[in-house]
Amino acid sequence: MTRKVFVVHYSEIGLKGANRVFFERKLMENINSKIKSLGGSAKRRSGRILVELKDDSNINAIREALRTTPGIKYFALAEIVPLDLDKIAETCLLVLKDKEFKSFKVSTSRSNKNFPYNSMEVNRIVGEKIVKSTGKRVNLTQPDVVVHIEICEKEAYVYTERVDGIGGLPVSVSGKVISLLSGGIDSPVAAFLLMKRGCKVVFVHFFNQTIHSREVRRKIEEIVKVLAKYQDRSKLYMVDFGDAQREIIKLVPAKYRMIIYRRFMMRIACEIARKEGAKALVTGDNVAQVASQTLDNLAVIYEASRLPVLTPLAGFDKEETINLARKIGTYEISIRPYPDCCSLMIAKHPETRSKLDTVIKIENIMNTEDLVEKALKNTEILIIDPREKTQKSL
Numbered sequence: 001m002t003r004k005v006f007v008v009h010y011s012e013i014g015l016k017g018a019n020r021v022f023f024e025r026k027l028m029e030n031i032n033s034k035i036k037s038l039g040g041s042a043k044r045r046s047g048r049i050l051v052e053l054k055d056d057s058n059i060n061a062i063r064e065a066l067r068t069t070p071g072i073k074y075f076a077l078a079e080i081v082p083l084d085l086d087k088i089a090e091t092c093l094l095v096l097k098d099k100e101f102k103s104f105k106v107s108t109s110r111s112n113k114n115f116p117y118n119s120m121e122v123n124r125i126v127g128e129k130i131v132k133s134t135g136k137r138v139n140l141t142q143p144d145v146v147v148h149i150e151i152c153e154k155e156a157y158v159y160t161e162r163v164d165g166i167g168g169l170p171v172s173v174s175g176k177v178i179s180l181l182s183g184g185i186d187s188p189v190a191a192f193l194l195m196k197r198g199c200k201v202v203f204v205h206f207f208n209q210t211i212h213s214r215e216v217r218r219k220i221e222e223i224v225k226v227l228a229k230y231q232d233r234s235k236l237y238m239v240d241f242g243d244a245q246r247e248i249i250k251l252v253p254a255k256y257r258m259i260i261y262r263r264f265m266m267r268i269a270c271e272i273a274r275k276e277g278a279k280a281l282v283t284g285d286n287v288a289q290v291a292s293q294t295l296d297n298l299a300v301i302y303e304a305s306r307l308p309v310l311t312p313l314a315g316f317d318k319e320e321t322i323n324l325a326r327k328i329g330t331y332e333i334s335i336r337p338y339p340d341c342c343s344l345m346i347a348k349h350p351e352t353r354s355k356l357d358t359v360i361k362i363e364n365i366m367n368t369e370d371l372v373e374k375a376l377k378n379t380e381i382l383i384i385d386p387r388e389k390t391q392k393s394l
Helices: 017-034 060-067 085-096 119-134 186-196 213-231 242-251 252-278 295-302 318-328 357-363 368-377
Strands: 001-011 038-044 050-051 074-081 104-110 145-151 155-158 176-180 200-207 234-240 280-282 379-384
Touching: 001 060, 001 155, 017 038, 017 050, 017 060, 017 186, 017 295, 050 060, 060 074, 074 085, 074 145, 085 119, 085 145, 085 155, 104 119, 119 145, 119 213, 119 295, 176 186, 186 200, 186 213, 186 280, 186 318, 200 213, 200 252, 213 379, 234 252, 234 357, 234 368, 242 252, 242 368, 252 280, 252 368, 295 357, 368 379
Parallel strands: 104 145, 176 200, 176 280, 200 234
Antiparallel strands: 001 050, 001 074, 038 050, 074 155, 145 155, 234 379
């Protein structure tokens, strides 16, 4: 009876030199956090990570957990084989037994240089045995199926199906960031891209108490729950922005409202970042996509932040963002209509080339510190767990 294991490979982590072990351990920790209740256990082995399985392991759930874990380049459900070429060939025939194919290719990697056959020899010998047993032909350029053999220090792994992972770096190796999350398409994608670069993302959403509040809350929680699949348990700050919004509408000329509104967001997000120990803010801004995202306006808006503002979508076109939103699973939620705070602030003719001194003069007539403090006081903190049906409030 054969024994199965998930073989997990990374790419960028392998370039980390002396720090490689730190990145490997963090990836292993992240995997174990996701699969510990599913009957799997991750261990480092020979330049790869192995997910060992039990008889009652939830293989499909573990596969999905690995697919959504940043830092993984690809993985495969493999058969474990002793370091014996005849047994390796037998196992290759076993994994091909129920597959329909006319042509095949054997692809061997050999980290164990003490194994008596090199990769090319293994490919040839195993390939000949498959041809003799099945009558199928070898095709090295466009085979119907590829039989992968990994020869390691203590054992070999055989499989035919690779699953692409997210790539990038393990979550948390790059520190913590604050994502300003709207209910739209862009900001969830921006948050995902920072997860892929190894950041732990804390979410902040600004809303106004209206008859639509429950609908808004449900939508934001659903978006965060999808994103939490990639980084596991996630924290969401729900900031009641009603008082500041009413003050801005009352005191600020219409064409400047969105700019000043977003500067307030930056200040509040920076206070949350200080509390969380975060090192940067993240937005879904895209250069020149809307009036508030001209270079002049972005410069004025970001000046209100004492932290770096990261904009991973700055050079994307909308189609690229939509395609990525579909891929990560946020698009269908994001396109649901709902009245967000920003929609109430949009002027018929918004300013596109704002000047910092002009904006500061307008802000000086407002009690900025009190409004920020009040918004922070009227903030609810939720813990979103992708495995739980209900979310917890802190």
